[in-house]
Amino acid sequence: MTTPVEKNEAIVTLERQMRAILDVSADGIITFDTLGFVVGSNLSAQRLFQYSPVELVGLGFSALFETTDSFDQINAGMLDEAIRVTAVRADGKRFPVDVRYRSFESGGESRLVGSIHDVSAEEESRAQLHQMERLDHLTRLSNRSFFQETIESYLQGVDETQQQLGIVMIDLNRFKRINESIGHSAGDEVLRTVAQRLESGATQAVKASGGKLTIKVARLGGDEFAVVVVRIGQDDALLQVDVNAAVDHLLAELARTAFFAGDTPMWITGSAGIALHPRNGRDYSTLLKKADAALHHAKSSSSEVDFYRDDMQLTPSFYLKTEVDLYAALLEQQFVPYFQPRVNLEDGRLVGAEALVRWQHPNKGLLSPGDFLPVAKTAGLISRIDLQMLELTCRQIAYWRHTGAPDIVFSINVSEQLLKSGRLLSEIERALGAHGLEASCLEVEINEEVLMEDVVSAIEELQAVRERGVKVSIDDFGTGRTALRWLHDLPVDIMKIDQSFILDLANHPETQAVVKSVIQLGQGLGLEVVAEGIESSEDEAVLKALHCVTGQGYYYAKPMSATEFTERFMKRA
DSSP states (O other): OOOHHHHHHHHHHHHHHHHHHHHTOSSEEEEEOTTSBEEEEOHHHHHHHTOOHHHHTTOBHHHHEEOSSOHHHHHHSOOSSOEEEEEEOTTSOEEEEEEEEEEEEETTEEEEEEEEEEOHHHHHHHHHHHHHHHBOTTTOSBOHHHHHHHHHHHHHHHHHHTEEEEEEEEEETTHHHHHHHHOHHHHHHHHHHHHHHHHHHHHHHHHHTTTOEEEEEEEEETTEEEEEEEEESOOHHHHHHHHHHHHHHHHHHHTSSOEEETTEEEOOOEEEEEEEETTSOSSHHHHHHHHHHHHHHHHHTTOSEEEOOTTSOSSOHHHHHHHHHHHHHHHTTOEEEEEEEEEETTTOOEEEEEEEEEEEETTTEEEOGGGTHHHHHHTTOHHHHHHHHHHHHHHHHHHHHHTTOOOOEEEEEEOHHHHHHTOHHHHHHHHHHHTTOOGGGEEEEEEHHHHHHTHHHHHHHHHHHHHTTOEEEEEEETSSOOOHHHHTTSOOSEEEEOHHHHTTGGGOHHHHHHHHHHHHHHHHTTOEEEEOOOOSHHHHHHHHHTTOOEEOSTTTOOOBOHHHHHHHHOSOO
């Protein structure tokens, strides 16, 4: 028989145990009376709101939370799911929290207990990732996808707002040669300066127009920049005059002074092509293509600026010659795989390699993808190049397996054309079978932009590939518009962070915060995260500190021929 004293001692012991449990909870817990005043809290709540236990007691619900619902409404209609509200600290600082409520009886009185989870870090990560989706992280200008959103938003409202617009494509003259001579890191610094000068030129143009122009600058990739000039008014002739004047400001600012790579001065100029709405088109795609055609015409005719005209071909003449050469290259198997190693950042151990296409042109020598893939895509030949690369890569893997080389995974790039063809799985199975290879030796890389073009179909196709045993990776993550809501559903194993985030990472703390969020996001989804474009020990050290496990880049090795890759990495295991 339990005595009253023993019963009271048991109650006191239980209360102490419950207090201890509540105090070790990471979430804040606050108890309110029926009037909405605090009657109790745990240590986490006290730390969260920066009040002492005594200071918290007696505070009203509205002093701690900003919400459209009153305390009585919440108390009367408690929900099972958490609700997100704004909490207020003792110093007045506001922060987002998720709160769950429960009611209970204590000593014959009703109480409401709230479990409070701080989601500041989550919100900050989402904000950083959202920014990552919109900005080019080398120059901090709008990226291609956000530029498209901006244009389409303007186009939807031009009739109501009585506005006109012009799209300008700007390309740097001789930048490829300059980039090759000074190195990629110095070239990236030049691109940052170019971006700053274009922004400055845009500001000057707006000021010179008396504020009637709105100008947005974007980087589409490489040394290709785009500008939208929006004008108030409906006069087509004046639009051309104003856009031309704005471009003059942009190009003049670009060439104002020399650029420096270390102590070496260099002069960089630009060419521009312009398309006007509605004269040259009414949608983003048409206007961009025509601005690009005008740009090509300007460069081929040695003009600084050209407006699009109907007599301009959308494809320059050299595209036709390149297309003819591409057909010959496919027939004569002039495409060859070059291999770049993927390493474990902790010990430098080789864990994989990416097969990258090169064109051994009979007259021009070894060509990089940027020299021919845009033409191949336009000509509808890119999937045939993909298939030739798949065959050649599998043939080389089989040779290495036969010679007892290290057993690593090789990745190949898959284009939008091949992904949409419905042949990806069957072609992979054919190549693996022809060379007696297991599926685990292969990985397919899909560019982030390609993946999101038709995400439902992509999921179905890649799921089938993955079920076959072939790994799937998202390439160039951060340059496109992958919707966060799709990441849980995408059948991928690997997330490759685009090199624009990694280059010179050690000197850019704001980019480090973004990369950290991406790494945590990927690893939280169970993905292997690979950093592309590592070029220095300093950047490698930052990535190690951010717990990135795998990387590739020129710091370890440039893409190399199969012969050189064999000598360096594929000796008998």
